[in-house]
Amino acid sequence: QVQLVQSGAEVKKPGASVKVSCKASGYTFITYDITWVRQASGQGLEWMGWMNPNSGDTAYAQKFQGRLTMTRSTSTSTAYMELSSLTSEDTAVYYCARRGLLLHQEDVWGQGTTVTVSS
């Protein structure tokens, strides 16, 4: 079945970086885009950015410019999200999602990865 499986929970110190993986299976990885969304505890969904796994093209939300990097490995069908210069405000659950090329809908989501930033 189609699924996205994310890496496990992370605890980081302020100023550090975190890299979350999102492994796709059950479909051809390069035929769908990948979106990353995060959610702080008790808060709403926040769009972080988008990547086309075929070309490697990316687009990031302005608030993350300069410290967010999205990459992929087509050989392992895995997308990566790396966020640097972490602060306590980056404590959240991070989700990857598959996005349709034609109608731009996120139809399959990973299970989420909890990132905790604490000294």
Place this chain on the structure above:
Amino acid sequence: DIQMTQSPSSLSASVGDRVTITCRASQSFSTYLNWYQQKPGKAPQLLIYAASNLQSGVPSRFSGRESGTSFTLTISNLQPEDIATYYCQQSDSFPNTFGQGTKLEIK
């Protein structure tokens, strides 16, 4: 950026009721508007895409409609399993902004 204003922020209704959630966009865009349901501790799930298309496997009591820059999600015949938070999202232009969410409770 396109801002999505979602209302109400919370809603209490009875089983069998008809419920409507609205999202208004700050500017017009093509019909790339999605609705998601999120239950506590779970990832969001796609309900409606392109404003009015029902995602495969989603019960037909969920429907979406577009009217200019206003989008509505309607749940007819509300069921206990519909307790969740609902979000709209425009996916027309980056950043793909979400509404603030509507928390739905059963009376």
